[in-house]
Amino acid sequence: MDEKKEISDLIQSRKEKLSWFIENGYNPFEYNFDKKDKIKDIKAEFEKAENESPVKTAGRVMANRLMGKAGFFDIQDGTGRVQVYIRKDHVPEGDFKVYKHLDVGDIIGVEGTMFKTRKGEISILCSSLKLLTKSLHPLPEKWHGLKDKELRYRQRYLDLIVNPDVKDVFIKRSLIISTIRQFLISKDFLEVETPMLQFIPGGASARPFKTHHNALNREIYLRIAPELYLKRIVVGGIERVFEINRNFRNEGMDRNHNPEFTMLELYQAYSDYNDMMELVEDIFEFIGKQVFDSNEIIYREQKISLLKPWKRISMQDSFEEYAGFSVKDKSITELQSMLEEKDKIKQVKLGKVIEKLFEVYVQPKLIQPTFITDFIKDSSPLTKVHRTDEKLVERFEVFIAGMELGNAFSELNNPMVQKERFAMQVEERTSGNDEAQRMDDDYVKSLEYGLPPTGGLGIGIDRLVMFFTDSSSIRDVIFFPHLKPEI
């Protein structure tokens, strides 16, 4: 498809330079290079000591200013960017020819000594240089960078090369995740892995991706949640487990949804959803302290305090506080009539109707961290009935900046009740709700052996990273977000 592009002048001139290297005995795709120094380090050291120490580093040529028999160029590695000064009379003869055949984008190795130019820029005075990898495509414009969002997502590597802020987001992402691991491990949680391929996709209400197991000649699904497997592990006596891994849900994409997304799920025996609330507060506070050295985060120009305790309010009470009306005194028919047109027929269960109204009238107002507790029973088939109100379940969702970041319950551990709840879900399924959950007899069987009282928690890692990095789209915190194919 790219035949036309292949013969474009820009590529052609680079291919001619590539040939020059080969003809003159240089390997334009070298095997290795003994890179001794990181660019950030050598600049910092010179800043401190100002001695002209020898350095050996490597990186990508990002700009070039040739002036006859000398030149300045900038190289960039994973840590930063530095200017290199090369003079014809200061390098072996061949090296200056190599320099003249370089393009912006080429990856090179440089040896030299640190110095400061007359204008005061810390630079490397080059004593030798070597082409390590020839680049055949021109980089995006040096001043304006790469702005086209579609190109940035489709060719993320270019985005990373020319837009330095992008890398910071992903470094933060990695730090946040390792901080969560560190926190949980310090609390005696065991990190585990459970099946991605499941015959019964359970643990959440969502449509799964379907695939086929050839050897067994059976349909199999990508998981929508690890929940039922993690709880089986707790049955097995490992009292605190967590998994940070991908879930797959066969639904649309928008600012907050990617079909594959990263989820933290954890289960803690002998605990309930109240303990989970404290754990959430502690995790967020710990990330704030460890990664951002702050208990206050700015998200979309809103100051958000992570200091505990966070606000806790029941789903039903939240309407009185935030929406200006009550749902307690209304019949399900009345509530249904308040729904958007498309939801009116679809939502028939009280729990779902209230949740839909909540999304519209309450959720956008939950800016500071808030636990919304005590959902209506019918929408939460894996959750224990509330200890003081049998119409409710002991479940909460946590909201920050209007985003749902997590979900937790006191886990339902009565196998008979669980079986009934699954049966009700199956009924819903047969009457057309393809997001309703499926019967999982093997899971019920595990409960029959005895799951201790257990608190469970799920946190969407992508959204959590969005929050901490002030990103407005999930696509900005996933390296390769799902996009439609180009053709």
Add this chain to the structure above:
RNA sequence: GGGCCAUUAGCUCAAUCGGCAGAGCAACUGACUCUUAAUCAGUAGGUUGAAGGUUCGAUUCCUUCAUGGCCCA
């Protein structure tokens, strides 16, 4: 799912009322041993996202489609 906007050179963007498609960077040729968005002189680079339609003539107006963005649900 609905509405609005965008798509022009490798990148960032122009193009008046429908009248020869242009600039900067990048590239190419040449000059230049402290430049840093280097500078100077010159050259080249386009199926204007795709397919139709209206018109003497379409980047521009209309229809459909594709991809993306923003807003709403």
